[in-house]
Amino acid sequence: MSGPADFPLPIEPERYEFRAAPVHHFDLRRRDFFKFLGAGMLVVSIWKEAPAAQEGVLTGPPFAGPPLPKEISAWLHIGEQGVATVYTGKVEIGQNIRTSLSQAVAEELHYPLDQIRLVMGDTLLTPYDMGTFGSRTTPTMNLQLRRVSAAARGILLQMAAARWNADAAHLSATAGRITDPATRRSISYAELVEGQQITQTIPAEDPLLSASQWTVEGQPIPKVDGRDFVTGKHRYPSDQSLPGMLHGKILRPPSFGATLISAEDLPADMASHVTFVRDGDFVGVAAESEQLASQAIASIHAAWKEQPQPSSAELFAYLKNNPVELKGFEGASRYEIGAVDRDMASADHRLTQTYTVSYIAHAPLEPRAALAQWTGDSLTVWTGTQRPFAVRTELAQAFHIPDGNVRVLMPDMGSGYGGKHTGECAVEAARLARAAGRPVKLVWTREEEFTWAYFRPAGLIEVSAGVRTGGAIAAWSFANYNSGGAGIRTSYDIPSQRIVFQPTRYPLRQGSYRALAATANHFARESFMDELAHAAKMDPLAFRLQNLKDARLRAVFQAAADKFGWGATPAPGHGFGIGGGFEKGGNVASCAEVAVDAATGAVRVVRVTTAFECGAVVNPDGLRNQIEGAILMGLGGALFEAIHFENGRILNPRFSQYRVSRFSDVPAIETVILDRRDLPSAGAGETPLVGLAPAIGNAIFQTTGIRLRSLPMVPSGIPKT
Amino acid sequence: MANITRLRVNGTLHAVSADPETSLLAILRDFLGLTGTKYGCGEGQCGACTVLLNGRPRRSCLTPLGSVASQEVITIEGLERHGRLHPVQEAFLTEGALQCGYCTSGMILAGVALLQSNANPSEQEIAQAMEGNICRCGTYPRIMAAIQHAARQTKESRR
Numbered sequence: 050m051s052g053p054a055d056f057p058l059p060i061e062p063e064r065y066e067f068r069a070a071p072v073h074h075f076d077l078r079r080r081d082f083f084k085f086l087g088a089g090m091l092v093v094s095i096w097k098e099a100p101a102a103q104e105g106v107l108t109g110p111p112f113a114g115p116p117l118p119k120e121i122s123a124w125l126h127i128g129e130q131g132v133a134t135v136y137t138g139k140v141e142i143g144q145n146i147r148t149s150l151s152q153a154v155a156e157e158l159h160y161p162l163d164q165i166r167l168v169m170g171d172t173l174l175t176p177y178d179m180g181t182f183g184s185r186t187t188p189t190m191n192l193q194l195r196r197v198s199a200a201a202r203g204i205l206l207q208m209a210a211a212r213w214n215a216d217a218a219h220l221s222a223t224a225g226r227i228t229d230p231a232t233r234r235s236i237s238y239a240e241l242v243e244g245q246q247i248t249q250t251i252p253a254e255d256p257l258l259s260a261s262q263w264t265v266e267g268q269p270i271p272k273v274d275g276r277d278f279v280t281g282k283h284r285y286p287s288d289q290s291l292p293g294m295l296h297g298k299i300l301r302p303p304s305f306g307a308t309l310i311s312a313e314d315l316p317a318d319m320a321s322h323v324t325f326v327r328d329g330d331f332v333g334v335a336a337e338s339e340q341l342a343s344q345a346i347a348s349i350h351a352a353w354k355e356q357p358q359p360s361s362a363e364l365f366a367y368l369k370n371n372p373v374e375l376k377g378f379e380g381a382s383r384y385e386i387g388a389v390d391r392d393m394a395s396a397d398h399r400l401t402q403t404y405t406v407s408y409i410a411h412a413p414l415e416p417r418a419a420l421a422q423w424t425g426d427s428l429t430v431w432t433g434t435q436r437p438f439a440v441r442t443e444l445a446q447a448f449h450i451p452d453g454n455v456r457v458l459m460p461d462m463g464s465g466y467g468g469k470h471t472g473e474c475a476v477e478a479a480r481l482a483r484a485a486g487r488p489v490k491l492v493w494t495r496e497e498e499f500t501w502a503y504f505r506p507a508g509l510i511e512v513s514a515g516v517r518t519g520g521a522i523a524a525w526s527f528a529n530y531n532s533g534g535a536g537i538r539t540s541y542d543i544p545s546q547r548i549v550f551q552p553t554r555y556p557l558r559q560g561s562y563r564a565l566a567a568t569a570n571h572f573a574r575e576s577f578m579d580e581l582a583h584a585a586k587m588d589p590l591a592f593r594l595q596n597l598k599d600a601r602l603r604a605v606f607q608a609a610a611d612k613f614g615w616g617a618t619p620a621p622g623h624g625f626g627i628g629g630g631f632e633k634g635g636n637v638a639s640c641a642e643v644a645v646d647a648a649t650g651a652v653r654v655v656r657v658t659t660a661f662e663c664g665a666v667v668n669p670d671g672l673r674n675q676i677e678g679a680i681l682m683g684l685g686g687a688l689f690e691a692i693h694f695e696n697g698r699i700l701n702p703r704f705s706q707y708r709v710s711r712f713s714d715v716p717a718i719e720t721v722i723l724d725r726r727d728l729p730s731a732g733a734g735e736t737p738l739v740g741l742a743p744a745i746g747n748a749i750f751q752t753t754g755i756r757l758r759s760l761p762m763v764p765s766g767i768p769k770t
Numbered sequence: 771m772a773n774i775t776r777l778r779v780n781g782t783l784h785a786v787s788a789d790p791e792t793s794l795l796a797i798l799r800d801f802l803g804l805t806g807t808k809y810g811c812g813e814g815q816c817g818a819c820t821v822l823l824n825g826r827p828r829r830s831c832l833t834p835l836g837s838v839a840s841q842e843v844i845t846i847e848g849l850e851r852h853g854r855l856h857p858v859q860e861a862f863l864t865e866g867a868l869q870c871g872y873c874t875s876g877m878i879l880a881g882v883a884l885l886q887s888n889a890n891p892s893e894q895e896i897a898q899a900m901e902g903n904i905c906r907c908g909t910y911p912r913i914m915a916a917i918q919h920a921a922r923q924t925k926e927s928r929r
Contacts, residue, residue, distance in 0.1 A: 143872075144869070275866075279855065280846065281805070281806015281807070281846035285805075296800075338792075340791075413870075414810050414872040415870070464870035464872065464906060466906070495812055495813070677909070678908035682906070703813060704810075704813065704904065712896065713897045713898075713901055715897065
């Protein structure tokens with residue numbers, strides 16, 4: 050948590066976290082497994098592309114002995130009671146993946162949805178997983194679970210065939226029962242596995258039902274445990290409790306990177322019943338109630354040594370002036386084709402612009418929370434994180450104990466949006482619990498979450514292009530400073546391109562975020578496309594289509610435009626804009642209608658139409674929910690969200706000072722889903738967000754003639770010119 | 771410091787021994803184990819901690835225990851009757867009006883309160899009444915649909 054300005058090591062996962070995984074151990078042997086699960090059948094699934102997908106090394110068959118190789122992705126157990134339990138390291142953070150993964154199992158196992166349970170993100174019980182981010186769960190885990198479920202069904206058919214001395218090919222499996230149509234005999238999966246301890250490891254590639262034959266996948270199945278959420282029964286990480294549990298509180302430094310000079314002990318009247326920990330720069334307490342813990346923290350007099358740091362006023366100049374040269378994956382990336390300088394020089398129109406994006410916060414409604422319990426040298430932590438296994442390692446390293454001594458459990462949490470990849474809160478709770486000798490729960494305050502988590506990277510983007518008369522783009526130059534390389538490449542067909550991501554020093558702790566740099570890169574690219582279209586005196590949609598061959602992206606642009614009524618004339622004071630692109634396997638296009646109040650400069654997004662295509666759709670209602678949510682979340686970053694900071698302090702760490710989308714911001718939303726059953730399913734939690742900001746900016750330009758090149762665009766209305 | 775405060779939560783009378791300055795939110799969650807009511811901001815800006823106090827929506831994070839003595843509190847756990855969900859709870863499921871669900875308790879209680887004062891709210895009226903409730907996942911359109919759905923259901927069941 051030291052001042053990142055002096056330590057330029059970004060933690061953006063797309064660039065850095067994939068390779069950050071340490072060696073993992075897993076000590077549960079096969080016999081232990083059945084002791085834990087009860088008798089039945091266990092089927093183990095292997096990653097199809099193990100080394101690439103999980104950076105694992107193929108070290109022999111599973112259960113041959115520890116460590117368990119990382120090529121295992123999931124396992125499925127069918128017990129004597131008829132419950133099919135699937136174990137996966139992925140986690141549920143509001144994207145409703147528990148539901149869509151259950152659909153995958155039901156589909157291929159031929160099993161009732163309500164008899165399927167998913168155990169997710171428990172480092173003791175589930176196979177290693179690097180984390181739930183990057184829209185990777187649907188393209189990877191959905192397939193894995195389909196494979197393991199299909200294999201399980203195959204084994205059950207064989208078992209029934211053996212029992213009846215029949216040919217498995219003539220038996221059918223439906224809704225958890227195997228039937229022999231010839232004899233009308235029938236047996237449930239549960240009866241088949243009764244008293245058995247069967248294990249089977251499936252090869253990576255088993256035949257799967259094609260999406261055109263789906264009956265459960267492709268359906269709008271409601272959230273599988275929705276009732277627990279509308280009744281308050283579901284226990285989030287911050288709701289966990291244990292007998293004898295204390296509440297923790299941490300003394301925060303006044304600014305980032307401050308080091309502790311001194312901290313007095315607690316006053317005597319508190320010291321008798323409050324646990325006090327001072328360990329390096331860490332100062333915290335644990336007490337019987339949160340109120341008492343807060344009072345104890347407030348009573349501590351501490352002196353800190355602070356260091357001067359850049360402020361938001363100078364942010365973009367700072368990024369531009371502080372490039373860093375890093376090697377390998379962390380370093381700059383550069384893509385170049387054709388002859389950019391030549392084609393730029395010979396073009397009929399040339400344009401250069403600079404775009405910026407501010408730091409913004411994830412602001413998940415549930416702040417970081419952890420409950421930690423020690424038993425001897427073993428540690429169990431319930432915490433909200435998108436990367437339980439990485440948090441396990443963070444804990445193991447913090448306390449100098451083996452990974453195997455740490456168990457992290459991740460109850461379905463109050464969301465993350467890429468903001469909960471790290472384990473600070475878990476480490477803090479565990480440190481307090483160690484000192485107290487009792488379980489300790491720590492729930493960060495909103496202000497702590499706004500301040501001591503991490504932010505979406507700010508960025509500066511320089512774009513130049515040369516366009517020929519008639520509208521063909523001849524040359525394209527695009528340079529992103531700091532915000533990241535996701536979605537940086539253009540889908541437009543341009544013969545000469547130079548596309549650079551340049552890492553820089555940066556003033557705030559920064560990391561992953563829903564859609565991350567794709568939002569910044571699409572904002573710059575699709576706003577600039579609009580600028581070029583106007584320079585070439587062409588309709589912005591026609592200009593895009595003229596420079597675009599990709600059929601999938603063309604299809605979403607066309608679908609969004611058709612549904613929206615592109616080409617009509619907006620009402621006075623209203624403007625239309627369009628933006629879109631390809632990212633993480635999905636194609637998206639958004640059209641926006643804005644209304645600008647001429648007197649006040651207030652901007653209102655009246656209407657948004659988003660067309661999205663992510664291959665075969667697993668759950669159309671879940672997908673629609675994600676698209677709508679992406680639009681509402683994207684609206685905040687597009688219009689008004691920005692973190693303000695000065696000399697290591699966050700100036701707006703509250704919901705009263707940091708404006709997120711609220712009910713009154715909701716536009717009329719239309720979604721168009723292009724279901725491509727002939728294509729593999731891609732993730733959908735992020736990409737629907739990326740076309741929105743440029744569509745809004747382009748609409749504002751259409752009605753006002755003012756081009757806004759910074760996100761957020763209108764934190765206080767249209768700027769006065 | 772600690773003294774006894776009596777209050778009725780979901781129909782049950784409780785005598786709570788705590789500092790009267792303790793927030794109602796902490797009492798519900800940490801003393802009574804009713805964790806359906808959520809902490810979101812501690813400054814009354816997000817609505818995650820909404821409960822009904824004598825039938826009216828109230829931010830429990832800003833409500834000291836001492837101020838609610840002898841009063842009637844309804845939390846999300848108290849809406850279900852004899853295993854039957856409240857129409858607003860039911861409508862949230864029907865409309866799929868949640869993603870992570872962390873705002874849901876507060877949204878449902880704010881919706882229940884709104885329908886008590888306005889049996890047939892327009893989208894604009896819902897937005898006005900619930901502007902103080904944040905759904906960071908952005909399910910606002912579905913929440914509006916759910917509240918209108920519940921309004922229709924309630925009207926039909928009264929016929």
